[in-house]
Amino acid sequence: MSAAMNPGVTDLWPFLVLVTVGFLPNEIWRVLGLVLARGLNEDSQVVLWSRAVATATLAGVIAKLLLFSNGSLAAIPLAVRLTAAAVGFVAFLVAKRSVFAGVAVGESVLLAGGYLFVS
Amino acid sequence: MGHGQAMPGSNPSLLTFNSSAAAFFGGARSAFMSVFFVVLAGTYVGLGALAHDFGLSAFWLTLSTVLVWAAPAQVILISGIGTGAALFEVALAVTLSAIRLFPMVVALLPLVRTRSTRLHDLLLPTHFTSVSMWVESLRLLPMLPAEQRAAFCNGLSVGYMGAAVGFGFVGYYLAAGLPPLLAATLLFLTPLSFLISTARNARMMMDRLALGIGLALGALLTIMHVEFDLMWAGVGGGTLAYAIHRLREARA
Numbered sequence: 584m585s586a587a588m589n590p591g592v593t594d595l596w597p598f599l600v601l602v603t604v605g606f607l608p609n610e611i612w613r614v615l616g617l618v619l620a621r622g623l624n625e626d627s628q629v630v631l632w633s634r635a636v637a638t639a640t641l642a643g644v645i646a647k648l649l650l651f652s653n654g655s656l657a658a659i660p661l662a663v664r665l666t667a668a669a670v671g672f673v674a675f676l677v678a679k680r681s682v683f684a685g686v687a688v689g690e691s692v693l694l695a696g697g698y699l700f701v702s
Numbered sequence: 703m704g705h706g707q708a709m710p711g712s713n714p715s716l717l718t719f720n721s722s723a724a725a726f727f728g729g730a731r732s733a734f735m736s737v738f739f740v741v742l743a744g745t746y747v748g749l750g751a752l753a754h755d756f757g758l759s760a761f762w763l764t765l766s767t768v769l770v771w772a773a774p775a776q777v778i779l780i781s782g783i784g785t786g787a788a789l790f791e792v793a794l795a796v797t798l799s800a801i802r803l804f805p806m807v808v809a810l811l812p813l814v815r816t817r818s819t820r821l822h823d824l825l826l827p828t829h830f831t832s833v834s835m836w837v838e839s840l841r842l843l844p845m846l847p848a849e850q851r852a853a854f855c856n857g858l859s860v861g862y863m864g865a866a867v868g869f870g871f872v873g874y875y876l877a878a879g880l881p882p883l884l885a886a887t888l889l890f891l892t893p894l895s896f897l898i899s900t901a902r903n904a905r906m907m908m909d910r911l912a913l914g915i916g917l918a919l920g921a922l923l924t925i926m927h928v929e930f931d932l933m934w935a936g937v938g939g940g941t942l943a944y945a946i947h948r949l950r951e952a953r954a
Binding site: 597598600601602603604605609610611612614615617619620621624625630631633635636637638639640641643644645646648649650651652653654658664667671672680682683686689694697701 | 737740741748752758759762765766769770772774775776777778779781782783789792793794796797799800801802803804805806807808809810811812813821824825828829831833836840882883885886887889890891892893894895896897898899900901902904908909911912913914915916917918919920921923924925931932933935936937938939940941943944947
């Protein structure tokens, strides 16, 4: 990106970045899934295995988001983030597997921890 | 909620609609009544504020929600652009975070499809695949007759996406008044709700194993800065969970 670009191109730049750096690298995995899923039925072993891989990958994303947070969440100490996630999870189990209860309790712990340990 | 009763394929249809349109609106209604509505609202208020702080337009944010439709990728994209990271590195981080979408689509589409479904009918459910929609679809679709699942799934997704777009605007225009601690709380919704909703859906031992092994392996590989950490955690952890499941089945 150079300052010599005309204004039209400069205005379009964020959208070009959105498509090439955001949309395409993200969408390619959905399209690959569509290609692979052709001809598979609900009860096939490949589908069952895919569910296990999807769940484990998602778990990996969760671990990464908790350990290496972005944006303003990065300012909250790691111990507070992990404690909040753990307490939220326990609350979910205690409250008869209520997602709402787990999320509400986990968020409250993060808020309290952030209030006490930051600033 | 019948714990362990809603196994795929083992129960008759519990939810039926008179038409595809009714199934679509049924899906949208269930989107507004689920816990993910609240989670998405909060997450996208946070994303809206983030986009505002990094000088992106509200229209850009909306387009990114519609096109990317994955909160972790959007956070990476927006903070990457905002902090001036190398675009190649941002693209790499986005694609690594998106690998999960591949097995998710593979596990979802066979539920949505019938014998008469054509490829173009699957394009929308494919694009709409995201954690919130996937978790709810895997839970609810087995209760619907096969020919109404695609419409229900699209309605559900449009409901979620509409909420995300709307609350993205709210966050964008509230950004100036959003204290950092509250912004952090909103960003925390993504990992927390992913964790808890995945655990709720994990009724089979295999799913619980995949979640537990994936968390441990993901944390370990991330801390060790192994390249393609998420891919290894997913394929390794998922395959291990699947293998244990097959072994237990063979013994039973």
